[in-house]
Each structure stands twice: as structure tokens, then as C-alpha cells.
Amino acid sequence: MHVIEVHQLKMRYGRVDVLKGVNFNVRRGEVLALLGPNGAGKTTTIEILEGFRIPSGGEVNVLGVSPKEGDESWRAQLGVVMQSWRDHPKWKVHELLEHLGRYYEPYATTNRSRPMDAGELMEKVGLQEQSNQKVSSLSGGQRRRLDVAIGLIGNPEILFLDEPTTGFDPQARRDFHEVIRRLSVFEDTTILLTTHDLHEAEKLSDRILILADGRIVANGSAEQLAEQVAGASDVRWMVNNERFRQEVTDAPSFVQKLFEEHGDAITDLEVRKASLEDTYIKMVQQIKSNGSLDDTLANFEEGAE
Numbered sequence: 662m663h664v665i666e667v668h669q670l671k672m673r674y675g676r677v678d679v680l681k682g683v684n685f686n687v688r689r690g691e692v693l694a695l696l697g698p699n700g701a702g703k704t705t706t707i708e709i710l711e712g713f714r715i716p717s718g719g720e721v722n723v724l725g726v727s728p729k730e731g732d733e734s735w736r737a738q739l740g741v742v743m744q745s746w747r748d749h750p751k752w753k754v755h756e757l758l759e760h761l762g763r764y765y766e767p768y769a770t771t772n773r774s775r776p777m778d779a780g781e782l783m784e785k786v787g788l789q790e791q792s793n794q795k796v797s798s799l800s801g802g803q804r805r806r807l808d809v810a811i812g813l814i815g816n817p818e819i820l821f822l823d824e825p826t827t828g829f830d831p832q833a834r835r836d837f838h839e840v841i842r843r844l845s846v847f848e849d850t851t852i853l854l855t856t857h858d859l860h861e862a863e864k865l866s867d868r869i870l871i872l873a874d875g876r877i878v879a880n881g882s883a884e885q886l887a888e889q890v891a892g893a894s895d896v897r898w899m900v901n902n903e904r905f906r907q908e909v910t911d912a913p914s915f916v917q918k919l920f921e922e923h924g925d926a927i928t929d930l931e932v933r934k935a936s937l938e939d940t941y942i943k944m945v946q947q948i949k950s951n952g953s954l955d956d957t958l959a960n961f962e963e964g965a966e
């Protein structure tokens with residue numbers, strides 16, 4: 662079942678078309694990463710799904726409801742972590758979470774208890790030591806952990822995270838990844854996140870969408886995206902102390918031919934699969950220089966979930 666459906670979504674600010682017809686669906690329990698260069702329209706897309714912006718065109722459904730018509734009980738099923746919040750400075754961390762949690766009490770269901778326990782949540786996001794601290798006294802990374810906790814307090818069906826790990830130290834990042842994995846596996850929470858950290862996207866998500874030039878230009882797992890870009894593997898080798906390097910699509914047969922040709926003269930052979938970063942950079946560069954993707958890369962939307 663699709664809990665998010667986006668069809669021909671368009672958004673125009675003044676004379677600029679930021680979204681030119683975006684299509685994608687998300688299944689329950691899926692973790693989806695939305696990637697794209699600065700200004701591509703990721704926040705715009707997420708905020709339309711949250712009901713905070715009205716699109717210029719197209720159809721959007723979140724839990725079967727058009728966000729602009731979503732009522733309080735619809736909203737209570739969503740968790741939202743926006744790009745930056747600087748609110749509630751005088752509240753203590755645990756008081757704020759308990760206070761916000763009370764809003765969700767009437768929306769508990771047999772399948773989903775609401776709210777989450779504030780104490781357990783603080784532990785989950787690593788804020789137990791700051792429980793009695795005022796929000797204004799938190800560091801940037803601690804404040805971001807609180808933002809994530811605020812997004813989770815209502816035990817949401819769908820969690821929207823806009824660059825959630827900005828300012829996280831490596832341990833906080835790892836803890837956060839664990840929280841997301843557990844939510845997806847044990848709570849069947851659907852998660853849509855934006856990030857500029859491609860390792861994070863690769864590690865966390867079941868599926869990746871790349872938004873560029875107002876459209877979804879890639880849609881698939883990190884491996885599927887790499888396969889769609891020509892030269893999916895990077896082969897490096899040495900023959901007679903001379904270094905060689907080539908990008909190839911079929912690494913095993915290329916390496917076999919190398920050995921047939923040079924035999925034992927080959928040293929230092931290395932085959933590296935294209936990383937998500939390689940794929941991403943290649944796709945975005947191609948769009949910048951051509952205004953579109955090559956035919957080989959185009960029409961991802963045909964196969965969009």
C-alpha cells in the first residue's frame with residue numbers, strides 16, 4: 662500500500678518553476694532519501710506533503726488525504742522535523758516533550774500507542790543528560806536531537822526529516838541511524854528524509870530519489886542507480902610499472918580480458934564499484950551541462966514506484 666502518492670507535482674515561485682512535474686510513491690515502512698543539489702526543491706516537496714505549502718499543480722496524497730485538506734487527526738499521524746527550529750527557548754527539554762506529547766493522547770489507536778514515553782525518547786536520541794536543561798542552553802547538535810525527538814513524540818505513521826543530521830557528531834549520527842532503522846523495522850514507520858550526506862542516504866534508505874531540474878531524475882536503490890550510470894566500476898591496474906585506469910560497465914569480463922592480454926605482468930589490480938557519490942555527481946553534472954540526462958539515464962519516471 663502506498664502511504665504517499667505524488668503525481669505531476671508542480672510548484673512555481675513567481676516566474677520560476679521549481680517543480681515541473683514530480684512523480685513518486687512511497688510504500689508503508691519504506692525509508693526514502695530525497696537527494697538533489699541546493700535549491701532543487703526538496704524542502705518545497707516535503708513541505709507540500711506536510712501541508713505547509715500549497716502546490717501550483719498536480720496531485721498529492723498522504724495517508725489517503727490531500728495535505729491541504731488534512732485535519733488534526735491526519736496531522737497527528739505525521740512527524741515533522743523541519744530544517745531549523747529555534748523555538749521554545751525557556752522550556753526544559755523533558756517538559757517540552759511531555760507537553761507536546763499530550764497533544765497526541767487522543768489519537769492513540771489499538772495499533773499505535775501515543776505519545777511515546779518522553780523519558781525513553783530522550784534516551785533514544787541521547788538527550789537524557791539534558792532532560793532538565795532549558796532548550797536555549799542546548800548546543801546545535803543537541804538542539805537537532807531535540808528536533809528529532811519532537812518529530813517522534815507522537816509515534817508517527819510517517820516521519821518527514823529535512824536534513825536531520827546537520828550538526829551531529831559521528832556518535833550522534835550513528836545513534837540516529839539506529840533510531841531510524843528501529844522505527845522502520847519495529848514500528849513500520851514510513852520515513853522520508855532529505856540529506857546532503859550521500860553515505861547516510863546509502864546506509865539508511867531502501868530507495869533513493871534524486872531531484873534535479875524540477876524532476877525526479879533517478880529512483881532506485883544505490884546499486885540500481887550505479888548500474889544506470891555508464892561506467893559503473895572503476896578498474897585500476899599496473900603493467901610494467903605503468904599505471905592504468907578505466908571505467909567499465911562489466912568489470913569481470915574486462916578483468917578477464919586484461920589477464921588474457923597481460924597475464925602475470927599485471928600488478929596492483931583494484932576494482933571499485935561506483936559509489937552513490939560517483940553516481941550522484943555524474944547525474945547532476947550531466948543535467949547541468951545538457952539541461953537533461955542522456956537517453957541512457959532518462960525516463961526513470963517510467964519505472965517510478
Ligand SMILES: Nc1ncnc2c1ncn2[C@@H]1O[C@H](COP(=O)(O)OP(=O)(O)OP(=O)(O)O)[C@@H](O)[C@H]1O
Nearest residue numbers: 674675679697698699700701702703704705706855
Ligand atoms: N517561499 C519562497 N518564495 C520564493 N522562492 C522560494 C520560496 N521557497 C523556496 N524558494 C526557491 O525555490 C527553490 C527550491 O528551494 P528549496 O528550499 O525547496 O530547495 P532545497 O532542494 O530544499 O535546497 P537546499 O538543499 O539548499 O535546502 C530555491 O531556488 C528557493 O530559492
